[in-house]
Every structure is written in C-alpha cells, then in structure tokens.
Amino acid sequence: MHTHRRRSGSRLAAVALMGLTACAPLFGPGEGESTRFDRPGAPPEFDVLVGQDLELQGRVDEAFGAYLRAHEKDPDSAYLLRKLAEMSARRGRLEAAVEYAQQALALDPHATELRLFVGTLHRFRRDPAAADVVLRGPAGDPLSEDAALLLYNIHLESGHLVEARSVAEWLVDDQPDSLGAVFALAQVHQRSGDAVAAEAVLREALERDVDELAVYHQIAALHRDQQDRVAEIEIYRELLARYPDHRQTLSRLAEALDEQGETDEAVLILERLEREHGDRMASMRLGYYDLRDSRYDSAAERFQRVLEGDPRQHEITYLLGVVHRRQGRNEEAIAVLERIPPGHNRFVDARTQIAGILERSGRYQEALAQVLEAREHQSARPLDLYLASLQAKAGDFDGALAFLQALLGESPDDPEVLYNLGVLYGEAGQPEQALVYMQQVLEHNPDHAGALNYIGYTWAEQGERLDEAERLVERALEVRPDDGFITDSLGWIYYMRARPLIEGGDLSAGRAFLERSIRELQRAAELTGGDPVISEHLGDAYLLMEDKRRALESYEAALELQPRETEQPELRGKTESLRRELEAE
DSSP: OTTSHHHHHHHHHHHHHHHHTOSSOSSOTTOOOHHHHOOTTSOHHHHHHHHHHHHHTTOHHHHHHHHHHHHHHOTTOHHHHHHHHHHHHHTTOHHHHHHHHHHHHHHSTTOHHHHHHHHHHHHHTTOHHHHHHHHBOTTSSBSSHHHHHHHHHHHHHTTOHHHHHHHHHHHHHHOTTOHHHHHHHHHHHHHTTOHHHHHHHHHHHHHHOTTOHHHHHHHHHHHHHTTOHHHHHHHHHHHHHHOTTOHHHHHHHHHHHHHTTOHHHHHHHHHHHHHHHOOHHHHHHHHHHHHHTTOHHHHHHHHHHHHHHOTTOHHHHHHHHHHHHHHTOHHHHHHHHTTSOTTSTTHHHHHHHHHHHHHHTTOHHHHHHHHHHHHHHOOOHHHHHHHHHHHHHTTOHHHHHHHHHHHHHHOTTOHHHHHHHHHHHHHTTOHHHHHHHHHHHHHHOTTOHHHHHHHHHHHHHHTOOHHHHHHHHHHHHHHSTTOHHHHHHHHHHHHHHHHHHHHTTOHHHHHHHHHHHHHHHHHHHHHHTOOHHHHHHHHHHHHHTTOHHHHHHHHHHHHHTOOOTTTOTTHHHHHHHHHHHHHHO
C-alpha cells in the first residue's frame, strides 16, 4: 500500500466514510481487550474501522491503539497521522498531537484543512509564532479566510494587538462584505483603546449596507462597553427609526433606559413588548418593578405567566414565593418555594423564606427543620445564627445558648455572634443581659445598626433615656436609611416622647412629637410591606391623637398580618375594646 502514497490516503479516507455510516458497533462495550482488535495480518483498513467504532463509543485510548496499528502498516498515510494527532489531543497529549500533525503536513503540505487543524493545536499551545508558519502562504498572507480568522483570534488571545490588527485588515481587504471581518477589525481597535476608530469601521460597513441590524447592535455594544449609555440609547433610537417594531432593539433600549434611571419610558417599552409580542422576558422585568413597588397582585400575575412558559425559571419561582409571602398567602408561598430544587442557587434562600413563614406562625420545629435542610447544602454564619434563634423559640434555650457560646469561642470578637446572644437573652425575657451583649457589639463595631437600634428601642419600650435612644436610632438609620424596622423604632420613640406630654396637658409639644411619630410609622409600614407590630404602633399613635377610626383600622390590619403573640399580647383586647367603643358612639 505504501508504494502509492496518494492512493493509500484516499483509499483509507473512503474506508473512513464507510465506517461512519455503519449502523451498529463492530464490538460491544464488554469486548475491551486489545487482543480482540489486534489482527497483524489484517489490512490497515480493518484497523481504521476498528478505530472509528471505538471512537464513536468514546473509547479514545483503544481507538488510538487501533489507528496506531494502521499507521504501522501504512506509515505514509497523512490521514492516519491526522487521526493519531486528533486522538492524542483528545487524550490530553498536546505535544504528541503536534508531532503527529506535523508529520501529516509533511506528507500533504497543501491540505488547507490539515493546516487549520495544526494551527488550532498551536492555538491550544499558545504558540502564535508556530501558528503563523502553518497558516500563512509563501507571500506571508493567510491561506484563507478561515486561516485568517484563526490567526486573528490566536494573536488577540495572546495580546499581540498589532499582529491581530494586521490580519483583520487583510480580512477586510480580502472579504469587504464579510461582517466577521468588519467586527474583527472593530474589536481590535476597541481592545487597543481606540473606540473612535472602532466605530468608524462599523459606520463604514453601514455605508455599504444601511439596513444591517447586526452592525447597529455592534455599535451600541461598543458604547455600552465604554459606559456611554446615552450614546448607546441614541443608536437604538436610530435603528428603531428604520425598524420601529424590532423586538431585540426595543428590549435592549428598555434595559439601557432603566440603567439610566429613565424607568417610566423603559416600562412603556416593556409593556408594549409584553402586549404585542407576548415577550416573557419583558413580563419578567415588569414583574421585578411590580415587586419593588409593592404591586403584588400584578407581580404575581406576571411571574406566573413566565412560569407557565418555562417552569424551570427557578429564580422567578423564588420571586413568586416572596410575592405570595408579602401578600400574606403563606401556604401558597410555601408550596411555590418548595418547588425550587436543591441544586439551584436559590434553594437555601427558599428554605430560609419558608422557615420565616413558619416561624411567624409559631411553627418553630418545622421552621428549624427547614434551616437544618438549608445548612446541609450551604454552611454559612447567618444560617448558624438563625438556627440558634429558632432553637430557642422551639423551647431549647440552653441548647441555643450553648451553640452560640461555641461560635463565640471560635470568634470571640465576632459582632454578629454577640448581637445574636443579645437577641437570645432579650427573647428569653432578660433585657438587661441582652443590653450587656449589645454594648459589647458596639465596642467592636460602633456603627452596628442592629445593636444601635436594639438598645434604642429597648430604652423606648422601658420609657427610659429617650434622648439617648433617639440619637442611637438616628445613627442606625444613617447606616441603613431604608430599614423599615429601624424607622419603626424612631417612630415609637417619638410616640413615647409624646405620651407623657399629652397626658401631662402639654398638648402642643405632645402633638408635634405625635405627628412625627405617625409619619415615621407610616414610612416604616411602606418600607416593610406590612408588619403587625408596626401596624399596632401606628394604631397606638392614632389613638393617642384621638383618631379612633384610623386606630381601629391599624389594629385590624395588624391582626390580618399574623401578630406575634409574645410581642403583642394586648392587641386583640385593644381591638375589641375600641370596636365596642366606636359601635356605642
């Protein structure tokens, strides 16, 4: 066979094609002994068929052995050397792959596909100089458009921007109508820091074909990479002037407008995409806006629509569960959140949300089980701290205390462990010990918003040191200005300052504090999306203001939000008493 090199190569190639069309493997997966395949007297075509069959089965090492036997019988076959190079690369033996490929190229130096293969091997080896040798012709130009694109990427990846630009310019000259060539040249200009030149290349392409959508989007992407959202938006508007209904452009314009803070126009575009195109991505983004702005019914409707189209959108599943929770539809929230599988990155968040729902319902053991399941998938300090809190609420105060003390032993200055120890003692009815730990937190972190708020609120509840309490809570709000619960603390401090003034007859000063109290408590309710304690505080403030009907509305709202009986033991009694009083009037 080897006396006629060209005929040998073509004959083996024909055998290769025959092997690829085989209907069933020659050898079953159990027949792995190389001796079953090794037939010294058989022609090389037999070994090629064996190699192909094994290759199709994924048995790369054995396939390599078969091709090697064929090569030993026909050492002058470029095809067999190419197969040995391929198998070597697949086995992770890159240097051997290059050696076999170079031998194949020596036998068939004009095979362009083979040169591309060798160039690709050099790309993996990060050897642009060697790639240049095989991918360029005698005059130094790339062998073909494919060779040029490969060379371009090799030099770009290696940071050789001058060489990459030279190849890209050759591509544009050789293939002036090729968008790939245009984009390559624009990219290398951009990578060189010359965005103006990059846009000029793209604009020149538009002059040849003003309707080329991809070029517009490439120019927009160029401005986006330069953090020039205004220019990006103008490109989309320019394109939409020609194609007013182009869906992708409308979607990208909405995204750019949103990032520029032009949310109202972004929403109008998304609503149009949703209405005219049934665009689920638009529905998803509108759902985010609805959730952010507490339009829970609309958010739920949109998220459900997205999930009907693709139930595997587990991020949306999670958000739908959050919406249901904020709507007070707790059992629906739990059912939705339970659909998130363990492998998803929202699994732990979902289990924590479920635990929060169960905790607020007093189902502490069930909540504890959810946190334990979450901890099996992710070990994190917040989960440890939440676990201790639930442990105590489930009746195991000593176990929770021991758990936190062990954490403190590992990190004696950890403010979060100290803070949670304080909360633990507070919930156990030991406020003085709780305050000791909170003061320790502030020693390590004077700006710890949680500890500042805890101390301030505790003093307000006790009616003590109200000036200091107000200063502490205001400091906490400087750290977390949009925290609804800290805002509630400030409103409650104003209430506690108003009450003795009004009861003492200083109505003007008392009402001034009371008005500030109501403003802060209303804002707290908005920030939290509704909380039973905040609603009760608001009811108390309205009652002190002698606005009984609003007070009753707030108390009833608190009852609808599943009040925490340990924190709100008087709520039901106050509500019934005020209701009877109003009915009697």
